[in-house]
Amino acid sequence: MSAAFPPHRGPVMSDVAARAGVSHQTVSRVLNGHPHVSATTRTRVLAAIAELGYRRNLSARVLATGRSNVIGVVAQNTTLYGPSSMVQAIGEAALGADLSLTVGHVAGYDATAASRRIVERLVQQGAAGLVFIAPVDAAAEAMRLVPEGIPIVTVDGLPEWQVANVSVDQYTGGLLATRHLLEAGHRTVWHVAGPEQWHGSRAREDGWRAALAEVGAVAPPMARAGWSAASGYQCGRMLARIPDCTAIFAANDHVALGIMRAITEQGRRVPDDVSIIGFDDVPEAGYFHPALTTIRQEFGDVGRQALRLLLDQLATGVKSAESALVEPLLIPRDTVAAPERKPS
């Protein structure tokens, strides 16, 4: 990166001041909405700004104030539906609050090194606050690099981190899903869990176990998938061969899709032979074949709440560990039915 663009320097505050016949400080006051500026002066300054096409230099402002209106987001794999929806929601909310977002994209799940660099970056840039989309433990370590004095909000973080957090109540989600299957008449429910490192996976699993315990059902062995249809398919190939397995709670919708495929290939039918329920309610879940019963997570809500929590901290100036829970919702569709009563 040897040669370079001419460092772009537009008009500065003193240019505007000269044009409007005032001092640079008055321009600053107008820009920041300070009181004690006469209406006529204000309009003159505003006119000068418009004529010159002046834009205030954010770096200088940050340097002078030690504070920016940029908030950083540390995201895991934003290719996944959940994380990307969340980033989108936070982004929209931020725009509304006149904040801008710097998003650091961590590649892979365990990339602690990448997270560190990103945090480093964000802090150097003078981020006013940080949102960690932290569904995995790896995030916790990177969080420690954040200097005191920069407020943090986690999304899908752990309570023991003692940090403001907002999550979908995945435990309840697991409970809801499992109960729904049980209420349809299944003796027990099998679970294909998501990756172990993800907190959400564990919470859903707990919910599943709790629901089984409620009715005294015995928990069958648990399969472990990734978040992809491909990994769901792998698990499904085993599950499909187990005659007792008539009800499956899948880690998410895509895993459910993979499982359904494996089951169908094995000659069993959904939901007649095997009922299945997903998680997330991706927009296309209702168009799977058959339409997938699932648990909806309101990612948009999560994003907005996260931003609210951050703004609160920014406004009050104190770190909080307040946490918000977003309730999931059961979306009944066509993949859950009563088990066929076999002559047993």
Place this chain on the structure above:
Amino acid sequence: MSAAFPPHRGPVMSDVAARAGVSHQTVSRVLNGHPHVSATTRTRVLAAIAELGYRRNLSARVLATGRSNVIGVVAQNTTLYGPSSMVQAIGEAALGADLSLTVGHVAGYDATAASRRIVERLVQQGAAGLVFIAPVDAAAEAMRLVPEGIPIVTVDGLPEWQVANVSVDQYTGGLLATRHLLEAGHRTVWHVAGPEQWHGSRAREDGWRAALAEVGAVAPPMARAGWSAASGYQCGRMLARIPDCTAIFAANDHVALGIMRAITEQGRRVPDDVSIIGFDDVPEAGYFHPALTTIRQEFGDVGRQALRLLLDQLATGVKSAESALVEPLLIPRDTVAAPERKPS
């Protein structure tokens, strides 16, 4: 935002200098990898930096140099698979190039106002370059707000914009998809296009028409969907009732999914009665029922190329209008078959 966090001020360069027993300028030299620093001094400085936990203030650096290593990304709806994959890819590439990314998320498709604000933001922040994920015309207007001297790369932009651009060759994609259906023996191919404002939709449509023209097939009326399964389903409900319609090229995989559902509900079979091909190759496409034949777009490539184009401009210091095309790839699966020869 009245109260506030104490402006976080860590150790500064002169603190490090004092500790290492050198001048702040020497510290700066070490930090920037300048030559003419003795090895012993360098290690002393490095040690001091580590001990103090010093981090250089990026705003000050930007202010002093007039140049930043932040690049801005203006993205449309990052909930969609394509855009989000692209942002992810650009993010990863950027991390490798020691650049950071500020992503502005535009809500909705036509939100020109939002785009303007985002560009405003990005420029104020002193972004060194901008990547516009600009699959719709609305982006062009926002681009005009960017001052001369800031290099731009568009993704899915239009050649007439005279800006460096990288796109998937969607025309060829449309050609490939249509030919594939034609070669399977279908007389003609129906097309459910994506939203009109998206350049990609138009290019795919052109490819479709071209492929039909190649064999002298007449183009049936074209249906128009969004990008969602739901909109695909709506179109599919009509198409399913048209006996002549035996081959459909869908705007993308999700639309294809919706169409398949509509067709199945109507009592027709895929691919026996109707063949269908999608676009994108979302990770779960192979697990749809039946597995979807589709055209893969290598979004990762697109992201990397876009960054390369930007870096080139940054390095040479001249705006270019070079453009790169990423070739799509046909992924044959199970939704395309020969039409049943009816006694006609």
Place this chain on the structure above:
DNA sequence: GGGCGAAATGTGAACGCAAACATGCTTGGC
């Protein structure tokens, strides 16, 4: 109409860094 308080505006410094320039030191060639 003199004086007083508030509103309106201006002045100078500081933020943390990098660039340009200045300085002292070492080496080596003749």
Place this chain on the structure above:
DNA sequence: GCCAAGCATGTTTGCGTTCACATTTCGCCC
């Protein structure tokens, strides 16, 4: 043994903004 040529380092200045403080202007009351 002296000067030139580099190397290693220090000093000063300015980037564009805000902040704390200083100054001017205005309106108003007795």
